[in-house]
Amino acid sequence: MKIAKEGKVQIRSKSKFLTLIFYISLVILSSCSRSASQRGLIVAGSTSVQPFADRWAEVYMQKYPGRIVNVQGGGSSAGIQAAKLGSAQIGSCSRELREDEEDLYETVVARDGLAVIVHPSNEISDLSLEQVREIFAGKIRNWKGVSGKDKTITVVSREEGSGTRGSFQEMVMGKVRIFKSAIVQDSNGTVREIVANDPNSIGYISLGLVDKRVKALKLDGVLASEENIFNHHYKLVRPFLFVTNGPAKGEVKNFIDFVLSQEGQEIARKAGLIPAGEGER
Amino acid sequence: MKNLQRNEKLVQISLLAVAFSAVSILAIITVFIFEEGSPILFKHGIKNFLLGLNWYPTEQSFGLLPMIIGSLFVTLGALVIGVPFGLGCAIFLTEFSSRRLRQIIKPIIELLAGIPSVVYGFMGVIILVPFIRKTLGGPGLSVLAASFVLGIMILPTIISISIDSLQALPPSYREGSIALGATRWQTTKMVLLPAARSGIIASIILGMGRAIGETMAVIMIAGNAASIPRSILDPVRTLTSNIALEMGYASGEHRQALFATGIILFIIIMILNWIANITSARRKA
Amino acid sequence: MHLDPRAEQKIVQTILWLFTLMTISVLFFIIVFILKNGLPVLNIPFLTANPQDMGKSGGIFSTIVGTLALTILAILIATPFGVGTAIYLTEYTRENRVTRVIRFGSECLAGIPSIIFGLFGFILFVNKLKFGWSILSGSLTLAFMILPTIIRTSEEAIKAVPRSFSDVSYSLGSTKWQMVTRVVLPSAIPGIVTGIILGVGRSIGETAAVIFTAGSALRIPTSLFSSSRTMAVHFFILAREGISMPNAFGTAAVLVIAILIINIVTYRIMHRFIRKYR
Numbered sequence: 148m149k150i151a152k153e154g155k156v157q158i159r160s161k162s163k164f165l166t167l168i169f170y171i172s173l174v175i176l177s178s179c180s181r182s183a184s185q186r187g188l189i190v191a192g193s194t195s196v197q198p199f200a201d202r203w204a205e206v207y208m209q210k211y212p213g214r215i216v217n218v219q220g221g222g223s224s225a226g227i228q229a230a231k232l233g234s235a236q237i238g239s240c241s242r243e244l245r246e247d248e249e250d251l252y253e254t255v256v257a258r259d260g261l262a263v264i265v266h267p268s269n270e271i272s273d274l275s276l277e278q279v280r281e282i283f284a285g286k287i288r289n290w291k292g293v294s295g296k297d298k299t300i301t302v303v304s305r306e307e308g309s310g311t312r313g314s315f316q317e318m319v320m321g322k323v324r325i326f327k328s329a330i331v332q333d334s335n336g337t338v339r340e341i342v343a344n345d346p347n348s349i350g351y352i353s354l355g356l357v358d359k360r361v362k363a364l365k366l367d368g369v370l371a372s373e374e375n376i377f378n379h380h381y382k383l384v385r386p387f388l389f390v391t392n393g394p395a396k397g398e399v400k401n402f403i404d405f406v407l408s409q410e411g412q413e414i415a416r417k418a419g420l421i422p423a424g425e426g427e428r
Numbered sequence: 429m430k431n432l433q434r435n436e437k438l439v440q441i442s443l444l445a446v447a448f449s450a451v452s453i454l455a456i457i458t459v460f461i462f463e464e465g466s467p468i469l470f471k472h473g474i475k476n477f478l479l480g481l482n483w484y485p486t487e488q489s490f491g492l493l494p495m496i497i498g499s500l501f502v503t504l505g506a507l508v509i510g511v512p513f514g515l516g517c518a519i520f521l522t523e524f525s526s527r528r529l530r531q532i533i534k535p536i537i538e539l540l541a542g543i544p545s546v547v548y549g550f551m552g553v554i555i556l557v558p559f560i561r562k563t564l565g566g567p568g569l570s571v572l573a574a575s576f577v578l579g580i581m582i583l584p585t586i587i588s589i590s591i592d593s594l595q596a597l598p599p600s601y602r603e604g605s606i607a608l609g610a611t612r613w614q615t616t617k618m619v620l621l622p623a624a625r626s627g628i629i630a631s632i633i634l635g636m637g638r639a640i641g642e643t644m645a646v647i648m649i650a651g652n653a654a655s656i657p658r659s660i661l662d663p664v665r666t667l668t669s670n671i672a673l674e675m676g677y678a679s680g681e682h683r684q685a686l687f688a689t690g691i692i693l694f695i696i697i698m699i700l701n702w703i704a705n706i707t708s709a710r711r712k713a
Numbered sequence: 714m715h716l717d718p719r720a721e722q723k724i725v726q727t728i729l730w731l732f733t734l735m736t737i738s739v740l741f742f743i744i745v746f747i748l749k750n751g752l753p754v755l756n757i758p759f760l761t762a763n764p765q766d767m768g769k770s771g772g773i774f775s776t777i778v779g780t781l782a783l784t785i786l787a788i789l790i791a792t793p794f795g796v797g798t799a800i801y802l803t804e805y806t807r808e809n810r811v812t813r814v815i816r817f818g819s820e821c822l823a824g825i826p827s828i829i830f831g832l833f834g835f836i837l838f839v840n841k842l843k844f845g846w847s848i849l850s851g852s853l854t855l856a857f858m859i860l861p862t863i864i865r866t867s868e869e870a871i872k873a874v875p876r877s878f879s880d881v882s883y884s885l886g887s888t889k890w891q892m893v894t895r896v897v898l899p900s901a902i903p904g905i906v907t908g909i910i911l912g913v914g915r916s917i918g919e920t921a922a923v924i925f926t927a928g929s930a931l932r933i934p935t936s937l938f939s940s941s942r943t944m945a946v947h948f949f950i951l952a953r954e955g956i957s958m959p960n961a962f963g964t965a966a967v968l969v970i971a972i973l974i975i976n977i978v979t980y981r982i983m984h985r986f987i988r989k990y991r
Contacts, residue, residue, distance in 0.1 A: 301567040306673045327655035336954020446797035451818030516732035542972045544918025613722035641826025643921045701824040
């Protein structure tokens with residue numbers, strides 16, 4: 148260990164400061180050199196829409212190398228907020244816009260059926276809308292109340308603010324609240340997981356996400372299928388919206404055009420959604 | 429020479445500024461949380477907020493009581509598991525095992541602390557929840573599941589701080605007691621534990637803080653029903669899950685309500701930390 | 714009930730031994746379970762390919778990148794402040810009100826739940842400062858979270874350096890700063906590094922704070938402002954939504970192995986460090 152000359156000492160202490168300043172400038176410089184457009188197009192919002200938006204983005208970016216689309220979750224309401232504030236160019240949501248959101252520009256990119264699901268082993272395959280409402284309201288607590296086994300029903304719902312829950316509330320529950328002791332999970336996939344593992348459960352998810360591990364109930368005798376949505380027999384349908392602050396322009400328009408194109412809509416259909424043009428109420 | 433002095437002064441001042449970073453961050457966080465959350469507390473009234481039974485934010489109903497009770501139950505449950513096992517391990521490792529054994533086991537317990545909470549939650553979902561559902565009934569996502577997993581998660585905290593407290597006791601305590609003819613256990617029970625009491629209590633309180641603050645694992649296994657659980661097999665929602673579940677979706681008043689939940693949580697944890705500090709300070713005095 | 718004290722001790726000893734055994738077995742069970750189900754999934758393609766189809770297929774490469782980016786940046790930000798604070802507390806003042814305030818701030822920060830950090834990061838970095846969901850927001854938040862850890866361990870490390878070192882340095886005519894940077898710090902490095910590694914461990918496993926600040930985008934981040942997904946977040950999403958159990962286990966296995974390595978390394982360093990100065 149040497150004792151430096153006076154000059155060297157000053158360099159030493161200076162170098163510590165310099166390192167600190169270096170770190171700080173690294174951070175600041177990076178922020179200056181990045182403009183919004185280099186971040187790419189941001190699509191944020193509904194977790195229901197997210198997997199599909201991601202698929203669209205994937206194909207879009209393959210088709211047009213150099214263009215970037217970033218898909219985020221966060222939820223329908225957050226997506227709308229983001230679009231309003233500009234933190235995302237496109238907000239995605241899985242429910243109709245509310246009155247106070249009407250000033251935003253919406254584009255229907257697909258439609259999605261809402262399926263009420265139970266465990267595959269559940270003997271019940273058909274319920275009336277009324278019964279579903281009573282179950283989710285907590286009035287019917289046991290499966291035997293709808294001619295099933297003598298087992299307590301495990302009700303699974305989505306969290307407040309979810310577009311899926313909003314649609315379910317609007318289309319099934321009406322003014323009746325979903326009861327407090329319902330299990331709450333924060334995405335379609337999680338709800339499906341729970342219903343797939345609990346023989347006594349019931350829940351609602353995006354029709355496009357129904358797979359072999361859960362069973363979609365017939366509502367009032369109508370099977371939840373694409374066909375039945377087209378011919379308006381199955382009533383639980385909600386729009387997937389891309390919301391923008393004003394009409395879409397530039398990059399945003401390019402992406403939305405792609406999504407609405409035949410290729411984009413084919414992707415939607417293959418993934419389990421209803422193409423935007425059909426199934427309108 | 430004067431240059432050297434000046435540099436030294438400069439260094440000292442900048443280090444002081446740096447040292448205040450932690451405090452400033454704490455201050456900023458406090459300011460932000462309170463700023464975002466208080467408007468709604470004033471608008472709806474703190475009493476309604478804290479004692480209200482109904483959490484339906486989209487309909488302007490912001491009752492937090494079920495979640496407060498939820499956090500309470502789950503934390504108490506965690507302590508029921510964490511304290512006996514934690515204290516038991518600590519006592520075993522300090523009083524009834526060889527140095528070798530201690531050197532092997534202590535790192536293992538520290539490893540427990542390093543496992544991410546989502547992995548704990550995952551194990552709970554895959555193994556514990558179905559087990560509870562099949563053998564005890566209910567949906568499995570329950571107070572019981574959450575307490576169990578949280579209990580395991582706070583073990584390392586309780587164990588390591590209790591070990592430190594016990595090891596910090598002067599050897600004369602042990603020696604004196606043994607010299608009087610007591611067994612090691614009698615020594616532990618009647619001399620050491622009372623003497624290390626404040627440190628042990630501090631460890632428990634810190635464990636409580638950890639349990640109350642845990643989010644991810646709880647979301648995965650507690651069921652998140654916004655109602656007061658009537659048995660340990662009922663689903664439950666804690667203050668932390670409340671925030672995490674709805675944060676992404678919330679806007680306007682809903683979001684403020686979540687921040688207000690954050691305020692409540694923050695205050696509870698600060699109080700716990702303060703108590704823990706005082707208790708362990710008393711030990712040092 | 715008056716048991717013979719020796720008998721009572723035997724019973725208690727057995728119970729305590731049992732408790733300890735059970736505690737350790739829980740840990741082993743978790744690690745074995747994750748590794749048993751996850752190791753088969755781990756192969757070069759898994760680690761080097763990007764997630765496809767929301768993670769149902771493909772690998773976890775982008776999440777590894779995301780985790781590294783967030784962690785490294787968080788460490789870079791937190792370390793100067795943490796070590797600086799520790800230096801100030803140990804070498805530049807005595808115990809007084811100011812140091813108590815600083816310590817109090819650090820302890821409190823350590824006790825704040827991660828979800829509050831997430832909230833805070835979301836409001837400040839993502840929204841108010843308009844960084845958006847990004848690596849920048851995420852690592853700043855993480856840096857705040859691990860700061861107390863680094864302060865604490867650095868302080869311990871610096872305190873452990875024998876006074877004789879600094880005395881000799883002074884007697885040879887050095888300034889305080891010289892002594893700190895050329896004598897004390899180099900000797901305290903192992904301890905400081907331990908703190909850093911502990912911070913790394915914490916960052917890797919952190920989910921709540923990261924989801925709300927760095928987001929969950931699946932692509933490889935291209936800039937500080939890109940959103941990115943960490944392994945912990947990816948695991949969380951995969952597992953909960955049942956997208957792919959094998960992949961979830963694989964991700965968890967990587968996490969667990971990382972934590973194992975971190976702990977072993979930390980342990981080694983601490984051991985050598987302590988032995989050096991005892």
